[in-house]
Amino acid sequence: MNQRKQKPVIGISIGDINGIGAEVTMKALADNRLQRLITPVIYAHGKAITFYRKQLEMDDFNFMQIRSIDEIHHKKVNLINVVEDSPEVIPGVETQEAGKLALAALDHAIADLKASKIDALVTAPLNKNNINSEQLKFVGHTEYLTEAFDVKESLMFLVAEDLRVGVVTGHIPLKDVSKNITAENIKKKINLMQKSLKDDFGILKPKIAVLGLNPHAGEDGLLGSEEIEIITPAIRSFKEKGDLVFGPYSADGFFGMLHQKKFDAVLAMYHDQGLIPFKSMAFETGVNFTAGLPIVRTSPDHGTAYNIAGKNIADEGSMKSAIFQAYDVLKNRGNWEDEDE
Template identity: 50%
Template sequence: MRKDDKIKVGISHGDINGISYEIIIKALQDNRLNDSCTPILYGSPKVAAYHRKALDIENFSFNAIRKAEDANPKRANLINVLDDNVRVELGKSTKMAGECSVLALDRMVNDMTNGLIDAMVTAPICKENIQQAGFSFPGHTEYLQKQFNSEEVLMLMVFNELRVGVVTGHIPLKDAPGSLTKDLVYSKIKVLHESLLKDFALSKGKIAVLGLNPHAGDNGIIGTEDRDIIQPAIEKARQEGIMAVGPFPSDGFFGSGGYNQYDAVLAMYHDQGLIPFKVISQGEGVNYTAGLSVVRTSPGHGTAFDIVGKDLGNPASLRNAIYLASDISRNRRVYEEASANPLEKQSFDAGPGDVDISDLESDNAAE
């Protein structure tokens, strides 16, 4: 973790034919971002100019630099990772675009590995064309997990105080129940707990765990996974002092606003968590990869090929991703410094949100 200057946030440009450049430029037009961090785009001045022209944006320019060390803390910086033969085709998925995505991502990860930047924001990629470019991972998360040798990671969606993680991610829905094990659910709870502590400065974070089946199984009447897998995983976490509660029936939990009573929610599968999250966040949510040794966020949406070049892109999610990356980097610095000093660590552990685990209860009743 860098400690010598303002936090440097790298941004990979994602798919050059998608919405990335529009939302990046719109987000970086707000100079208030420079108070929080020093943004560094890994991309192409040629591609940036193409998108600026398509959107008729004249009052913005990047500060071109060769390496992260040269970044101007008061400007939006750009490191060129492409050659001049790059071809932009707005709204189209092309092999060249996939190759450009990989080049930017690899350069940014290399700088992160060498301590030249403090956090990473990944703009949306097209999983189809990036696979054509030889990228052998389902997405950013799996790639970064391998690059930074992380044993367990968690996709965590963040919007203000709402944090929703998922036990099973990008797998077919039919495979989700069979993928659940006590150890897997427990490991995700543990990653989420540690992230609340180190990344969000919540020393006593409260975690709500959702059930898999309707009514959280009704005590085994509607499926046994909630009783035989999820509940034992929660109990194991509680025995270790983790404030995890559940399993909750997801419909009633979100419908009644129960999520407001917790610092984080753990869903069993992708859509169970992301549908209510996206309804609540209204396009402003952020995807954060908890469990990595480095900080990585991304906007909570895809390439949006259908609206590219039409000036319809909303930069809110990308902007929030940059702010969140900066905030988590600062929180990690504080935690690391407190951990290095026993007296400071004691003070850190006595932070807000303290609650006795016995005060937490789960209501698994049917609707």
């Protein structure tokens, strides 16, 4: 989108309406600071939001239902019904109806992104189980959006202020991780991380740490050969170009000694290696950002949390951070400027 002086339009796909997505979305948008910065559009169904407004006793939360993004009102919280029939809301219960709405919300938002009708997307948590079918294998937002925008490679990038963690392999079984740790894959992820740190986070000369795959980073081949044969040569190829890429580091000692504070980002080899320490340190404010896409997409770093759905105890911190992060990335990419600039 061309740079312009007006509030960016940020879409929010509601995710599973029986989880905490609606609650954290409503609580986040109740923050007047956000509504001064952005124009929000919720992709959901008005009856579901009305249900939670009553359930959560948020009588002051108001929204305007619009038939399409073309009717958007920049001083309101907008809502587009993505399914015709009013869904039954049962907090904490997995239903096929909720899965249908979650997918419809995501698809509607993607269509508006492709048409440049919204500027960024924040995805509330959904449940893969009630979305998957014989026709669709849904393994995650990251993979779904990567395919939707015809991108060959993207990066799952968890961010929280100065803590940034990406992964080489994402939503795949642990038994398949090792065979996907190749020099080519590592180089692709480092390239994506470098570009994102520069373009999306404004870091001109990013310093990146790369973790090893095996315990103690392989212990010089005693506990595995991937570090010697694959990871170290990949890192060396960047060092030879003058890039600030270092490692491989032993994952346990790295985070235990707070070495992440010395780097702009950390590249982990697999999902839990990176996400467990990240969520341990930044669960309430962490954001899942998909780097490498032509559009801006963020999400809170938690799931549907069925066990606390509808109880008015969900913390909106991560959702609020996700919305602010989407706004910041738009600015850093040069797609936006504040009205007072």
